[in-house]
Amino acid sequence: MGRRRSSSSEETTTTETTTTTTSGSMDGGGGGGGGGGMGGACYMYPDAPATPGRVTPDVIYDRGIDMNIPLTMDDGNTVNMWGFSDTGGGGGGIDGMGGMGGGGMGAGGATFPSAAMRMNQGQIVHTNLNVGMMWLHTIHHHGIEPADHADGVGHITWDVNGTYTYQWRPMHAGTYFYHCHTNTVLHAEMGMYGALIVDPPSGPGTLFEGGPSYDVEAIWAVDEIDSSWHTLNWSAGTCGGDVGLNELNPDYFVITGVDGSGDSAMDLPPISATVARGQKLLARYICAGYHPQRIRFGGLTGTIHSSDGRPLPNPVQVTEIRACSAERYDIIFEPTQTGTYLVETDVIHWVTGQVLGTTRTSITVV
Amino acid sequence: MDRRNFLKFSSASVAATMAGTAGLLSWTPRAHAATINKTYYITEGFIAQPDGVDVYFRGFSNNTNSLAVPGEHMIVQEGDSVNITIVNTLNSSHNFTIDGYTDDNGDPVDTGRIRGGRSATMSFTAANPGTYMYHDSRNAPYNRLVGLHGGFAVMPAGRDDEIFPGSPRFVQQHFWIFNDIDPVWNNAIRNGNTPNTAYSPRYFTINGLSGRPPGAPGNGDPAIDAMHDPRSALHGHIGDRTLLRVLNAGQCQSSVHTHANHMEWLTDNGAVRDDVWLKDCIYLEGNMGKFDAIFPFESPPDAWPRVSVGTYPMHLHTEMSQTAGGGLYMFGSLTDIFFE
Numbered sequence: 147m148g149r150r151r152s153s154s155s156e157e158t159t160t161t162e163t164t165t166t167t168t169s170g171s172m173d174g175g176g177g178g179g180g181g182g183g184m185g186g187a188c189y190m191y192p193d194a195p196a197t198p199g200r201v202t203p204d205v206i207y208d209r210g211i212d213m214n215i216p217l218t219m220d221d222g223n224t225v226n227m228w229g230f231s232d233t234g235g236g237g238g239g240i241d242g243m244g245g246m247g248g249g250g251m252g253a254g255g256a257t258f259p260s261a262a263m264r265m266n267q268g269q270i271v272h273t274n275l276n277v278g279m280m281w282l283h284t285i286h287h288h289g290i291e292p293a294d295h296a297d298g299v300g301h302i303t304w305d306v307n308g309t310y311t312y313q314w315r316p317m318h319a320g321t322y323f324y325h326c327h328t329n330t331v332l333h334a335e336m337g338m339y340g341a342l343i344v345d346p347p348s349g350p351g352t353l354f355e356g357g358p359s360y361d362v363e364a365i366w367a368v369d370e371i372d373s374s375w376h377t378l379n380w381s382a383g384t385c386g387g388d389v390g391l392n393e394l395n396p397d398y399f400v401i402t403g404v405d406g407s408g409d410s411a412m413d414l415p416p417i418s419a420t421v422a423r424g425q426k427l428l429a430r431y432i433c434a435g436y437h438p439q440r441i442r443f444g445g446l447t448g449t450i451h452s453s454d455g456r457p458l459p460n461p462v463q464v465t466e467i468r469a470c471s472a473e474r475y476d477i478i479f480e481p482t483q484t485g486t487y488l489v490e491t492d493v494i495h496w497v498t499g500q501v502l503g504t505t506r507t508s509i510t511v512v
Numbered sequence: 513m514d515r516r517n518f519l520k521f522s523s524a525s526v527a528a529t530m531a532g533t534a535g536l537l538s539w540t541p542r543a544h545a546a547t548i549n550k551t552y553y554i555t556e557g558f559i560a561q562p563d564g565v566d567v568y569f570r571g572f573s574n575n576t577n578s579l580a581v582p583g584e585h586m587i588v589q590e591g592d593s594v595n596i597t598i599v600n601t602l603n604s605s606h607n608f609t610i611d612g613y614t615d616d617n618g619d620p621v622d623t624g625r626i627r628g629g630r631s632a633t634m635s636f637t638a639a640n641p642g643t644y645m646y647h648d649s650r651n652a653p654y655n656r657l658v659g660l661h662g663g664f665a666v667m668p669a670g671r672d673d674e675i676f677p678g679s680p681r682f683v684q685q686h687f688w689i690f691n692d693i694d695p696v697w698n699n700a701i702r703n704g705n706t707p708n709t710a711y712s713p714r715y716f717t718i719n720g721l722s723g724r725p726p727g728a729p730g731n732g733d734p735a736i737d738a739m740h741d742p743r744s745a746l747h748g749h750i751g752d753r754t755l756l757r758v759l760n761a762g763q764c765q766s767s768v769h770t771h772a773n774h775m776e777w778l779t780d781n782g783a784v785r786d787d788v789w790l791k792d793c794i795y796l797e798g799n800m801g802k803f804d805a806i807f808p809f810e811s812p813p814d815a816w817p818r819v820s821v822g823t824y825p826m827h828l829h830t831e832m833s834q835t836a837g838g839g840l841y842m843f844g845s846l847t848d849i850f851f852e
Binding site: 188189198199288289290291292293294295296297299301302314316317329331334382385387388389390391392393394436437438453454456459460469470471472473496497 | 563711712713714725726727728739763764765766767769771772773774786787788789790791792793794795796798812813814815816817819822823824825829830831832834835837838839840841842848
């Protein structure tokens with residue numbers, strides 16, 4: 147049987163819990179799951195222990211699970227997405243991400259992408275994840291670096307059944323995202339992610355303490371979808387057997403939850419943006435897919451001030467950026483010429499370098 | 513040499529070979545230049561993958577009865593006299609070269625063609641501190657992909673804590689050599705053919721091993737489980753700044769992602785970066801892409817209450833690489849970071 151890794155904390159007593167594991171052998175492939183249960187899931191550890199060192203938070207996010215989010219593409223086809231529902235009725239989230247335009251509202255109330263989390267640097271945050279009996283999931287706040295028991299890495303800690311509270315305190319303003327970290331290869335591709343924005347103590351309007359201010363905000367989370375993966379079971383492949391998770395052959399390309407291959411995201415704030423000359427536009431770019439990407443700004447020059455939630459020692463001026471999976475870049479534009487500028491992001495095959503698809507949105511300067 | 517009966521190796525025997533001959537890996541600083549002698553034997557065999565499939569490999573091994581994929585890392589010091597002998601135990605021709613490296617005369621290091629059953633020796637004086645991949649560049653990229661590669665590093669003279677003079681400092685160092693494996697290609701190479709199918713990697717390794725999550729056969733065995741392989745897993749206390757020499761023997765462009773701390777990104781494909789950026793994901797190009805970074809082993813900044821111990825993963829965020837045989841999430845290229 148599997149042995150869960152213990153977690154620890156300097157100032158609190160480690161919470162040790164006994165759980166029923168779903169680990170099992172992979173003999174025979176595909177069926178496996180010697181531990182039984184959970185629909186053939188293996189090497190997962192259902193648990194919902196008490197949160198070590200729990201204190202009263204400054205901010206709370208309540209998230210549930212929605213495994214039925216129909217996303218309508220420009221060609222009229224619908225692809226099923228999974229996501230985290232916002233069961234707290236807002237919880238301080240803003241704008242940014244959250245299923246705009248594409249018809250991505252699930253029966254369980256979730257959007258694709260999932261509702262954003264947004265808080266100020268230094269606030270103590272509780273992310274309450276409630277998972278029903280049918281599945282196992284976690285929340286990993288990508289780029290946030292908490293204690294291991296708040297890091298949300300399934301399989302090597304635990305996979306939440308019931309309700310678990312991740313407690314953390316972000317200390318660096320910037321752009322992050324959160325995603326499921328159980329059978330991650332599948333769950334994140336299925337759409338189980340949302341934006342996570344940490345503002346400086348002064349709140350929105352400044353990128354980080356001592357950093358640049360901005361007037362308008364856009365968010366570009368570019369992702370690819372292989373619709374052939376979207377009929378798989380939540381635990382597909384975990385017990386062995388070839389379910390094709392080594393091959394991601396996308397047929398749809400989305401930007402912040404909207405089919406980006408055509409015009410759907412061209413005039414859809416806060417994906418697209420309108421900015422007056424003399425104003426500053428902050429674009430928060432998240433490489434939310436797995437294949438590498440290249441984003442171009444249609445002739446505009448932007449300035450990267452921070453990446454992965456950390457300020458650059460010296461800001462860099464760019465007309466395009468190459469990015470790998472889960473990187474984030476915060477780019478400020480101060481356009482001087484009126485016009486409409488096309489922002490295009492190529493999704494590039496990780497082996498061949500072939501451009502698989504491109505998303506489009508726009509910056510309008512008035 | 514006719515080797516009709518291929519050696520079959522478990523991951524365990526491969527890693528045991530590595531661990532047992534770690535003399536060069538456990539480099540310690542010296543005040544004076546030394547003479548370094550190393551012999552690699554080109555061998556072949558099969559290595560069992562996490563789903564039980566035996567896949568054919570070749571390697572720069574430490575003796576004729578083992579198979580090392582990757583070959584043992586070499587760390588030398590600027591000014592050292594380095595003698596490397598390659599014994600080709602196979603029937604096919606191979607070579608040994610160090611990618612992008614030149615010695616103190618500005619000359620590349622390359623044995624040239626070594627026919628089956630022959631040997632070759634190179635002697636050079638180490639120069640140009642940095643991180644390099646040695647590999648067989650013949651029949652590129654096939655001989656490299658099938659396992660003929662390893663890590664080579666030159667430390668600056670008189671310095672034991674810098675990757676190049678004036679660099680940010682570290683107290684320990686690791687190679688992370690990633691590879692991706694299409695068994696159809698490996699089998700074609702075994703049969704002396706040029707692969708003619710689209711490359712479709714099914715296995716993903718760091719320093720030759722794949723992960724084994726808790727509960728899986730081999731979990732916790734440092735000879736099988738990449739998450740506990742001492743060549744890959746990071747162990748440190750707060751302040752034990754660790755240099756990561758990251759090399760990609762495979763074809764796949766990847767995203768190297770650490771939990772718990774951002775990495776200090778020092779070099780990109782051999783070039784010293786103008787500024788050190790703090791990154792939780794770093795772009796690793798395919799086909800011998802490389803970078804150097806420092807994992808600082810700082811108290812995880814966003815923990816509340818604060819912590820100084822814990823266990824976190826490093827994994828590629830190109831998540832297809834976290835699988836084996838088309839499934840088996842967390843049996844791919846990942847390792848663990850232990851705050852002790």
